Amino acid sequence: LDYQHVQVPFEITLWIMLASLAKIGFHLYNKLPSVVPESCLLIFVGLIMGGIIYGLNDKSPPVMDSDIFFLYLLPPIVLDAGYFMPSRPFFENIGTILLYAVVGTIWNVFGIGFSLYGICQVKAFHLQDVSLLHNLLFGSLIAAVDPVAVLAVFEEIHVNEKLHILVFGESLLNDAVTVVLYKLFRSFCEMPTIKSVDVFAGVGKFFVVGLGGVLVGLTFGMTAAFTTRFTKDIRVIEPLFVFLYSYLCYLTAEMFHLSGIVAIIACAMGMKRYVEANISLKSHTTVKYFMKMWSSVSDTLIFIFLGVSTIGENHEWNWPYICFTVIFCLIWRALGVLVLTFFVNRFHVNTITSKDQFIIAYGGLRGAICFSLVFLLPDFHRKKLFIAATTVVILFTVFVQGMTIRPLVDLLAVKRKRESAPTVGEQIHIRFLDHLLAGIEDISGHWGQYYWKDKLEYFNSKYLQKILLREYDQPKSSIVLLYEKLERKHAIELAEAGQLGHGPSHPSLLNNDRTVITDKKLEDTLNPDVLENIQEILARNLYRIRRTGPAYNRHTLPGETEPVEHAKEILILRHKSL
């Protein structure tokens, strides 16, 4: 037996295997995941395993290594989040998200830090030796909402899109603030005196860290898109580039002390559109599937390790400090959301309701990022107290808040996500309104969101697409792409009708009338009137649009376009024939 030789890969594979099996286990009992969030179950499994290891070895089980967390477990989750980020709601609410992420996080850090310093002054608690700087440092790591925890809980409760993107976007973008404040206070702790110039440098650094991250991300994203232009002959390595460039982007950002999370999100959002157009359909399925798979495994491992690391002797149980940390985390977040939303609602027509505000405040879950940061603290005599407080805050938010948020959403009747995808008609209307608003903003000279979006679209179609897309001479309206996708899906469904459909009785099927089958499948998915409607709209209007050129685009005159290729018409005809 030569275990030494294979130990490292063997144990890694075994951990991943156990995590995956645990996941399967939960889903075998259908009722369990609908009551308790998966993250809680996984932490619970981790606690049990930690307890077993502790009981057998009589020493603390290994804690999650911060390096492993930041270098290997976090990137897949953030990449997945960035790649599948719904870009429309994200950019529509970018101002609000940034306000919550930047001002909100700073508010929380200082609020929690100063109030805990106040608690430390109470003699009965024996905490006088914890300085203000240490409290602020602790505040900087405990204040940030964790994207992994938020994603795990919010994916299951299906609140409306805007609410989801506000909480989730904040949790992703606050990384830049957290990184800066954490490093700033950590270096202040080690400095003998703090000059005002250092404070200003910190403020400047925030912009460098955030915007630098975006810049690194976009650079790598564009390079990735450019690379996939040339992979036509070797389709198998296409998915690889998506992963390689994103990971390199994260590592590069980390290397320069920029925000890796912001970088990888910018990279994923930037490259998505071009990569999708360049790579084959199968490659894209692989990319999507593998991203989901990877992030799901990382997620599982993080929560299990969180549970395992909780057990042991790394903690100093000063309960007043711990309890007040939990209370202050809740209070300052609630106050912050209330105050910031007050300002946000003054400048927006589409306001954030008080129910939504409550869920935003209540959804401020803490997770593995705080946990890894607290272990990265330099050794000082109260580190174990901070570890204990962080652990309790994480467990409290994940278990208490995570488990009660679903009943609360039900109770408050918070607006849910609509189940159905937008219809083709809706999509056409949204597109039409965008163009209209962009025109209005252009005329009125207001540099609003639609103005910038339109300018970006112009820059994209005029320059970026020509450089980054393989077949830039045949730009397709996204609505045509959507139609093709629906068409493809429909064709597959038809082909699989034998497996999937529950057909009518035997004899009626034997007559050779093809409409029986076609209508059968369509009825299953859509109301016949709606369908007929859509079919008519598409068959007539799309056809006309493509004959007269891309009339949607404000930047090309009708005469400029190429004559429509005849081959393309087959698509429409195929549709009519259905």
Add this chain to the structure above:
Amino acid sequence: LDYQHVQVPFEITLWIMLASLAKIGFHLYNKLPSVVPESCLLIFVGLIMGGIIYGLNDKSPPVMDSDIFFLYLLPPIVLDAGYFMPSRPFFENIGTILLYAVVGTIWNVFGIGFSLYGICQVKAFHLQDVSLLHNLLFGSLIAAVDPVAVLAVFEEIHVNEKLHILVFGESLLNDAVTVVLYKLFRSFCEMPTIKSVDVFAGVGKFFVVGLGGVLVGLTFGMTAAFTTRFTKDIRVIEPLFVFLYSYLCYLTAEMFHLSGIVAIIACAMGMKRYVEANISLKSHTTVKYFMKMWSSVSDTLIFIFLGVSTIGENHEWNWPYICFTVIFCLIWRALGVLVLTFFVNRFHVNTITSKDQFIIAYGGLRGAICFSLVFLLPDFHRKKLFIAATTVVILFTVFVQGMTIRPLVDLLAVKRKRESAPTVGEQIHIRFLDHLLAGIEDISGHWGQYYWKDKLEYFNSKYLQKILLREYDQPKSSIVLLYEKLERKHAIELAEAGQLGHGPSHPSLLNNDRTVITDKKLEDTLNPDVLENIQEILARNLYRIRRTGPAYNRHTLPGETEPVEHAKEILILRHKSL
């Protein structure tokens, strides 16, 4: 700048990135890969990079770590090979393959070892200090044909299926022999005296290593298949299990000093059928795609590292020894193939032609496995000579043989692989003949290949499928599955007709007759008569078969089957309607 922190993942990602970019580079010039095999180009890139590193640092560039090779680079390639192994030709020729792999390899080891020992006795060459055991040890590592090198070259020359499986199968299965002989001679080198009992233990060990590998592989394969029964609710982690179990299987086999290559191949071949039936279509695309991608990257890295490692001062250039090694490798392989094929041909109707024999002998490429084994040798004063000889043999086989094999195949007019997939008619005939032959063997009491295949199929449908498949109560004839697959592919093609098809002129398309489009696409792929024929066969016969139950199966009576589900008939009707 904090490079230290991200160094390990950063450099690994960068290497993979460079390898992938090199691959894209070759394919940009379409003519290059058709003349020079990719493996040669990659080694060449490696040589250049090694030269640059050597020139800049003035010390030998790092050699490929044997641990990294065996633990991380080799498994993906072997897994890919095993998963996509065409099982029919493999099992049809298993006897011949095993003969080549076991007897052929032993023949080569002793042939090369003893003849090199003879060369060492020539005083002029100053090699008297190389003992017989050392020569045999060297023979054991240089004799084995390398699967990675064979795959890289044979994938590009498209020889007929039987020839391909003979060379490739041998290169995979000789691993067990190589492992045993290499470890045996290595331990003999360190022993003071060798008893005859040790030699017998070595012979016994061969069976343990080979059959143990198969056993470990099948165990893990069946477990993997069983696990995928329960993944219905979490489709995203399905592909993961395929990779995790295969890798664990490889590591477990290595841990017990069994043949990891044999184990992973048994695992992949065993689980493939059940996993495919259990997991979703998208998961399966991901599995296939990622396997290909991973093995392609590993392959690329191996050849680049091989080039980099060649440069440096690890070599002792005793040219007589090196030249005679190359010559003996060629001679003993040619002799071995001739002698073994003589015996094989006496027992087979379908003989191996002399052209095929030449290609089998000439296709005995050496590669990274030899290279890694030679670096794993214990330190002794002639190790650098062995490294030099191994390097030259690898470069000679990959460059000279690899580059000339394609012209030789053309020149000799070796039978090529047929380009088209077997038609439905052929498939039905093959299946019919299998059953007929199984029946004949059963009656005549001959335990031949068809007898065993039939028994295995019976065991599979009676026990294995019920345990391993999620929907075991609906077993599908593989021909129905094939039909469904063709149907699905066809539907997608139809849907994409707008993109892919080159339709007739515009006005003719405008008439609403659906047959225009349908026939158009079908014409592209098949002769209309053939197609009609197939359609008729399928639509009529399949229907009847399924109404009367699986008449193919010799183990069930017509009355035993369930009444055919009505829903299934939709499939047939859908077809008729086309």
